[in-house]
Amino acid sequence: VDEPAIREGLPLRKADYAAYLEWSVDVFRLATTGVTNQTQIHTHFCYSDFNEIFTAIQNLDADVITIENSKSDLKLLGALETHGYAAEIGPGLYDIHSPRVPSVEEMTARFAALQKYIPAENLWANPDCGLKTRGWPEVKESLENLVAVAVNARRQHQA
Numbered sequence: 001v002d003e004p005a006i007r008e009g010l011p012l013r014k015a016d017y018a019a020y021l022e023w024s025v026d027v028f029r030l031a032t033t034g035v036t037n038q039t040q041i042h043t044h045f046c047y048s049d050f051n052e053i054f055t056a057i058q059n060l061d062a063d064v065i066t067i068e069n070s071k072s073d074l075k076l077l078g079a080l081e082t083h084g085y086a087a088e089i090g091p092g093l094y095d096i097h098s099p100r101v102p103s104v105e106e107m108t109a110r111f112a113a114l115q116k117y118i119p120a121e122n123l124w125a126n127p128d129c130g131l132k133t134r135g136w137p138e139v140k141e142s143l144e145n146l147v148a149v150a151v152n153a154r155r156q157h158q159a
Helices: 014-032 054-059 075-083 104-114 136-158
Strands: 042-045 064-067 088-091
Touching: 014 054, 054 075, 075 088, 104 136
Parallel strands: 042 064, 064 088
Antiparallel strands: none
């Protein structure tokens, strides 16, 4: 479920937050209930302040969330320290809005830094968001580097 926009749809009045967040979670869960137990529920959040909505994110009962992370320089992950999160999570390893191709070494260092907040077995390697703003050659090279990071991380984790 891409971008459920929980944070972006919050009412202006804080007094209305709880009802809106409950409704948002109910709608998400309704949309994802018709799948088998073998189906992994993924959702993605862009550029959100997770502290205000973290309980709602936990209540979504998604198996995996992916989040924008590279532009926020790990700041969004403070919510994980504060609230805890038991499901799997993929904080973006590189900013897809930049035409620069990130190196394997750069993404490996970021992946290692993420393990301060997320156990390795719950951590996914992925870009921040969609890749539609990039040209195919840079997407291909970036994703090849990202896959190398994931393969190396799996080897290390299994050792």
